[in-house]
Amino acid sequence: MFMSNLIRQLYVVSIFLFLSIISINACAGETTSALKINLGQALSQSEINKYAITITPDGKHLPKGQGSVAQGRKLYNNQCQMCHGENGIEGPAARLAGTNGWISFSDPLRILRIKKYPVLLISVGELWPYATTIFDYIRRAMPHYAPKSLNNDQAYALTAYILYLNGLIEEKIIVDKNSILEIKMPAHELSVDAWKEESESNKNIRKNNDNDQ
């Protein structure tokens, strides 16, 4: 009698445990499926290769090919100068060469040009910190009326010509994926990363708050 009672109790307890394990599993299953929606499809390497056009300052993904200042000058005169001006400073589109600011000694008309097109206050040559960006932007977006129509050699040649207009390379230099990394843009030394400064000061504030507590 005593034994059968014990067995009955153990039996009830074991069923209870069994059911509670099932219900825990069921809950866990529901929670996981609610957190992971997983409707994204796999993106293949060949699709990535087709779209990933961004060139970073370390030169990763720079393509093969090369271009000279002379080739660039020819392309520029045919496809670019109607917007950027004969010497890359006249506008109306972005000023490619020379200094930032209101006046430049080589261009007495600058203040008048700025009055018409304020965007000419700044210059690619003196504001952009990396030559890789010149190649990247020409290849993805230029010329304005036919973006992505230039091949890699042409994009290298135009990069060479813009660097030459800024006195950053000599006329005989060939620009390719190696030589482009050797160009020192004047703005590089002057750059300050506002985001880095902000995140560091936030970190310090957090640290101080933690210390207070």
Added chain:
Amino acid sequence: MKNKTLKSVAAGGLLDRRSFILSGLALSSTYPLAALSQATLEKPRSMPDNIGSELPQWMKVPGYGASEYGQPSGHEKHIKRYLEKNTPETSIFSIWHTPIANQRGIITPSGLHFSVSHNGIPDISPEKHQLMIHGLVDKPLKFDIESLMRYPIVSNINFLECAGNTAPNAVSFNALDQNCQELFGQISGSEWAGIPLKYLLQEAGLKPNAKWVIVEGADGGSHARSIPLSKLLDDAIIAMYQNGERLRPEQGYPMRLFLPGWEGNASVKWVHRLEVTDKPAFTKDESGLYSDILEDGRIERFSFHMGVKSVITHPSGKQQLPDKKGFYEISGLAWSGHGKIKYVEVSADGGLTWAKAHLDSPVLSKSLTRFHIPWQWQGHESTILSRATDEQGNVQPTRDKWREKYASYSFNHYNAIQAWHIDRDGKVKNVYV
């Protein structure tokens, strides 16, 4: 009696709003009674036999039917965006300003939202558009619109401001005689709805060295910006809806990145690709037009936040006050990329005395906030200013203070206190104080 209830809160005729409302209540509770008792004494009115004979035409004909998509009244056709004339003369680089001085409240109609594009507006087929995530992730992924629509969609009311808003006052040596739309028209407010980007990034799985994401649009110029991963995991969304309907093409249809409180250029329109990296790419805009040149010649990059700012929209530049003196309500907008607006102070005497304005509800984080203050203009020459403070304690600087930090030709992130001068004839003009 009236002068007693209308309490002055600062010089130049600024009034206490509460006493103004109370005096209004007093008037409304006494006048109708008086009118009623007079009416009972009057003789019965003689009305024309044909009640229509003296009423306007539109009360005597059936109206026209509504249409599939409603349009503003034909009488409001002059309220439209303004195209900046000083950008290159091509439609593909265009800057359209919202008519901010003709709006009330905090929501900009989608069709009047400011719009800047550097390479035109692409005509994207939604069924062919996809959002790709690759780079420093465990599983590169792509999402079509149908799949994205099954994710949780959140909505928030936020402002969007171009980094170059109010640039003329940043760089022009003399204050130009321009109106509020020309000077401040690159700020707008909308309800934006979309998918929190963290869901999609977490699904792809982030590598430990992931720190930045290069976000790219599917437009002709493949506009790209490098965005810190921490912002994308915080409050960034892939916006699909603006003010209850799918995005307008000029706002990024079929989808755009939306970064609350950050400069508009970073909220990449027509977004199609997110490349997760360990450092920024120094794309065209973060290398050039959207960097800030400091007073000492150093160049500040990645200054994403739009600072605390405000402007009086009523009255504002190039307007004409209809009466030589009398009652006007000063009203305007305030906003901050760092959070909520805490208060807005207004001065009607060029900044000598200030009074706090009333803030309309709702006061939301990183959103336009509408402020008001009653003003009894005495007809004297006056200079009216507004100065906003946000919940982080950031205060709008004076123009001189703002200028101290930047080179004379740096024009982005201008958030100085705006002044409007009113001459004795009631003409309102942009000035520096």
